[in-house]
Amino acid sequence: xxxxxxxxxxxxxxxVITGEDEAGRAIVAxxxxxxxxxSPLPEGIRSTVLxxxxxxxxxxxxxxxxxxxxGETPAWQLGAIPPTGARxxxxxxxxxxxxxxxxxxxxxxxxxxRAGEIWLILDGGDEVHLVxxxxxxxxxxxxxWENRGSVPCTLNVLMISTNGDAH
Numbered sequence: 001x002x003x004x005x006x007x008x009x010x011x012x013x014x015x016v017i018t019g020e021d022e023a024g025r026a027i028v029a030x031x032x033x034x035x036x037x038x039s040p041l042p043e044g045i046r047s048t049v050l051x052x053x054x055x056x057x058x059x060x061x062x063x064x065x066x067x068x069x070x071g072e073t074p075a076w077q078l079g080a081i082p083p084t085g086a087r088x089x090x091x092x093x094x095x096x097x098x099x100x101x102x103x104x105x106x107x108x109x110x111x112x113x114r115a116g117e118i119w120l121i122l123d124g125g126d127e128v129h130l131v132x133x134x135x136x137x138x139x140x141x142x143x144x145w146e147n148r149g150s151v152p153c154t155l156n157v158l159m160i161s162t163n164g165d166a167h
Contacts, residue, residue: 012036013048015094034090044097044147054084081107086160087116093118093153107159109138116153118145 012033019029037044120128123142
């Protein structure tokens with residue numbers, strides 16, 4: 001299976017998904033280009049949902065991906081994380097952009113800065129400058145993101161539900 005051609009969008013991400021055939025042998029179930037999610041986000045923020053786990057422990061044959069060939073696989077969108085699941089996302093935050101205002105999600109978020117730089121702002125007054133290669137464990141605390149740099153910041157984010165309250 002070969003990845004479909006992307007539309008030239010720099011946020012498009014090649015995603016290879018494994019599975020099993022009828023005989024139980026490992027195969028490539030999908031090899032495509034994940035495109036940014038079309039949903040309302042603050043100006044300068046784009047998101048590509050790579051995978052969603054909608055139960056825990058996860059069933060390896062469940063989950064969702066947006067098939068490049070328009071197949072019948074579900075197209076996961078931004079929104080609430082399943083109460084016993086997780087979502088893996090790639091975010092791009094443009095220079096000068098501020099993510100969603102101060103907010104708290106009912107998740108533990110594992111983040112890696114892949115390119116550029118970003119500031120993590122916490123409601124207690126702490127501000128942390130992060131650059132490519134830096135990682136953050138965001139443990140359901142009130143925060144926001146700001147790109148004060150001159151280039152886009154790309155983050156890989158795994159959000160794991162805590163099955164708690166968010167605001």
